[in-house]
Amino acid sequence: MSWLFILILVAIIVVFGVRDIRMNIITRPVFKWFKKALPPLSQTERDAMEAGDIWWDGELFRGNPNWHTLHQYATTTLSSEEREFIDNQVANLCAMLDDDEITRNQDLSEPVWQYLKDQGFFALIIPKEHGGHEFSALANSTIVAKIATKSLSAAVTVMVPNSLGPAELLLHYGTLEQQSHWLPKLAKGEELPCFALTAPDAGSDAGAIPDTGIVCKGEYQGEEVLGLRLNWSKRYITLAPKATVLGLAFKMFDPDGLLGHTKNIGITCALIPTDHPGVKTGMRHKPMNMGFLNGTTTGEDVFIPLDWIIGGEVQAGNGWRMLVECLSAGRGISLPALSTATGHLSARTSGAYAALRQQFGVAIGEFEGVQEALARIGGLTYQLEATRVLTATAIDQKLSPSVITAIAKYHMTEMGRQVINDALDIHAGKGIQMGPSNYLAHCYMGTPVSITVEGANILTRNLMIFGQGAIRCHPYVLDEMAAAAHEDGEKGVKEFDPLLCQHILYSASNGAMAFVHALTCSYFARTPVGGATAQYYRYLGRFSRALAFCSDIAMLRFGGELKRKEMLSARLGDVLSHLYLASAVLKRFEDEGHQHADLPFVQYSLERSLYLCAKAFDEFIANVGGLALRSLLRLVVFPLGNHFKMPKDEVAKAVAKHMTQVGVVRERLTHLCVVDENNGTGVLEEALEAQHQAASAYKSLNKLKREKEIRGLTVSELIEDAKEKEKIGEEEYDLLIKAEELRQQVIAVNVFDADEFA
Structure with a gap:
């Protein structure tokens, strides 16, 4: 038996150690398979894949997160100017808002509109040189969140011009002339922007945009100029009924070759005044009967000069890449802010109401069923705030972390949905009777808005998180794809060979360490701290190893078909997501100085995330393939079985107790x-x-x-x-x-x- 083991070992050493043998026996066959297995990517998919930055998600995906790196990230804090704006202008705005009146009138009052313009609420991200506030992502998020606890309609009105829209696109891609013309007007509120992307037959599938812009000559200001003849029909456009300037995404074509040889130029973005001939706005939708403006815009044979393209002619065809790279504002700032606001409002009101409302002679907060719901609200609210701050920190580091913002968008809006559902359950009849004293109902009705926009949640979970993370965060796959796409096949094989060797070693190492950590209850996993949270770091490290190994197995098993295995890839995406959400909780606990009274909230959110990680692994393994593969993965990930559970009742009761009592917690x-x-x-x-x-x-x-x-x-x-x-x-x-x-x-x-x- 020992001789057999030695022979196998020698064979492995020879095959992998002798380059010529390795190239012929392993590298060339794998290279050939890899080229065939590569997923066919459309241009819009490729742009989305290549856009954005890798941050802490890269550490988590690769199996060996350096927790000291997480702790060393400089968390953004509000400047004195930002705090002053929140304490004064935001407080004054909130005092002016009557959400019941806004919903009944289906619009903000004129004094509120004027105050928003005068005080620069639409200029939070515009640089000071153009008359804006130039606030941080954290300040932007905090402002939107505070407003949302008073009026979701007002918060949406403020957030849209400060997220994906003309100002954001102009800042990143606009010409100097466009910036100097539009940004001061937007900052002063002289112009109100909206951005039109979604068409009736093209929502998440941007490649299917039917709206067109044909390069041609036309008359503008009495002269014949080169421009575009546009035709479009857009819907779901927030602020469109009142906007004075319209950002528009369309497909640009040059059939007569007036700009060159390319006839199908691609998705392009332009900026158009809404009073321009042919532009139609004003029709409204009624999104969940909320009071913010949302509607349609159409245009028929609208001629615009070429210099109305955002960034000028040089940016023609780069519209989708521009939009994807700027999505972090909506996905990473605005929508998480709304969900966090839902948590803060629900936690504060539900805890108090449970302490005050009595049934059977005692406060309903004494009933364990209510305590269970309160614990979910409290634990998720703590995690929402932690994730909001950590994600804003990434954006404030001038990053555009596409995977992390997708995680934040999907999971935070879903957590917000869970929180508001529990809050309504606790309030019962009080929560469903509309009127000025109902502080939850409009938030409840508006929750699906966050779920739906910036990519519906089903799309975000099933296609984006793991779809981008698996390639962008992996240390070798992107380079292997580049080698496989090399025009010189032999040169591609030579570039592929060292990457493949490193990839095999990487995958084997992650599998081995995942198995060891699972077998030893994560005792040897890395932790940067001692005390109550040390074990959580170890468990997260173990699951990080398991995620890296399972991801490689999934890519090996399915190749390019993996992107169509949405249920499987979504479960691996869930693991990555909950690793990030748990990391945010640990980071918050560290940054806030280990507040001992907060431990029940920390424990609840972390144990829930670990339970959901384990659940996702369980479901992935159960559906990934045949018995042999399932057995291998279960041996590596759960050799002793899955013992992760939801938080114990004692933890839930401790969370509920803090929420129903007056105090600093x-x-x-x-x-x-x-x-x-x-x-x-x-x-x-x-x-x-x-x-x-x-x-x-x-x-x-x-x-x-x-x-x-x-x-x-x-x-x-x-x-x-x-x-x-x-x-x-x-x-x-x-x-x-x-x-x-x-x-x-x-x-x-x-x-x-x-x-x-x-």
């Missing part, structure tokens, strides 16, 4: 939530504080009730009976009466006269 968890007495949140906070001050008096009252020394059907009757029988003092009575009056205001809902419905 609750404040830290929900610091973005705007509290306003005009929309119900103010009364809620006042009532919770009053209950906190009357806590001792409530205990005395409950004791008297249990001992049957006082009688009454309601709490108010019990208080009065206790006062009449002199069982409580004047001070206790006053505290109880105030607390009970406020509690009744909290549980009350709006009622309307019949003629108001007419």
Whole structure:
């Protein structure tokens, strides 16, 4: 047996160690297979694949994350100017907003529109030299999030001009003349922008855009110039009904060769005033009956000069690449901000409501079913905020991390959906009765908007996260693809050979280490800290190794077909995503100085992420192939079985307890939530504080009730009976009466006269 082992070992050494043998036996056959297995990529897919930067996602995907690197990322902090804007202009704006009125009127009030323009809310990303604020991504995110806790419609109105739109595209690609003309006007609010991409038959499939621009000669300002004759029909365009300048994506053609030999130039972006002849705007959609402006735009035989192309003629045909590279603003800043706002609002209000609303004589927050929902809200809110800040940090480092922003967009909007669903469950009837005192309903109705835009979530999860991550984050695949595409086949083989050897060693190493970590409960995995979070670093390191190994196996098993195996690739994408989300939680805990009281929130979110990682691995292995392959993967990933569970009940109860009590933990968890007495949140906070001050008096009252020394059907009757029988003092009575009056205001809902419905 030992001789057989030695012979096998010698054979392996000879095959891999002797270059000529290796080239003929391994490299050339694999190279030939690899060329055939390469996925056929359209130009739009190639542009998307090549756009953006690799950041922490690269560390996680490659199997050996350096946690010190994560800790050393300089987390963005708000400047004094940004804080002043948030404390003043944002606070003033929120005081002006009446979300119930906005929804009923289906628009912001004119004073609010004017305030947004005057105070530069549409110029958060525009440089100071052009009259803008030039705020950081974190500030942009924080501003949108705070507004969203008061009015989702107002937040969407602010976020669109500061995300994917004319200003963003002009900053990156516009000519100096275009920047100097448009940016000051956009900064002052003299021009209101929108961007038109989606067509009825082309949503996520940008390559199918039917809108066209034909190069031709036409008349502009009394002269014959070279330009484009445009025809388009777009829908779902936010701010289009009120916009004064339209960013437009279309396919550009030059059938007569007026610009050169290329007739099909490709997707191009142009900037067009909406009062230009032939441009039609004004028609509106009603997205979930929300109050922000969204509608259609069309154009028929609209002639524009060539210099209206963003970036000028030199950028003709580069529109899709431009859009993909700028998507980080929407995916990484704006939409995560809305989801985080949902978390902060839901956590603050649900915790307070659970403490104040009573059933069967006790606060509903005492019921374990409610505590379970509160724990989900609290744990996810902590993770949402952590991910929001970490993702903004990447963007503030002048990066465009396409995989990370896709992760943030998909998972944060889904977490927001879970949070608002739980909040509505806790509020029950209070949550479904519309009116000024309902602070959740519009947020609930608006949640699908975030889910849908910037790439529907099904697309983002099933095609983008792993589809981009597998190639962009992998240390060898992109270079191997370049070698396989080499025009000189023999030269390509020679470039491919060392990459293949390194790839095999890399994959074998990850598989071996994943197995060792699984067998030893991650005891030998790397951790940069001790204490309560050390084991989480080890588990994440183990899953990182397993992800790298399973990804290589999947690419080897399916080749180019993997992109069509959406269920499988989505599960590997889920693993990468939850590794990133968990990393964000650990980073936040470190950056905030190991707040011991926050540990239940940290534990809940991390254990949930680990459970979901393990679940995704389980489902991937169960569906990846035949018995032999499944057995190999299960041996490597779960040799002792899958023992990862959702957080224990004790952790969930600890999270719920913090959320229902007045204190710094609750404040830290929900610091973005705007509290306003005009929309119900103010009364809620006042009532919770009053209950906190009357806590001792409530205990005395409950004791008297249990001992049957006082009688009454309601709490108010019990208080009065206790006062009449002199069982409580004047001070206790006053505290109880105030607390009970406020509690009744909290549980009350709006009622309307019949003629108001007419």
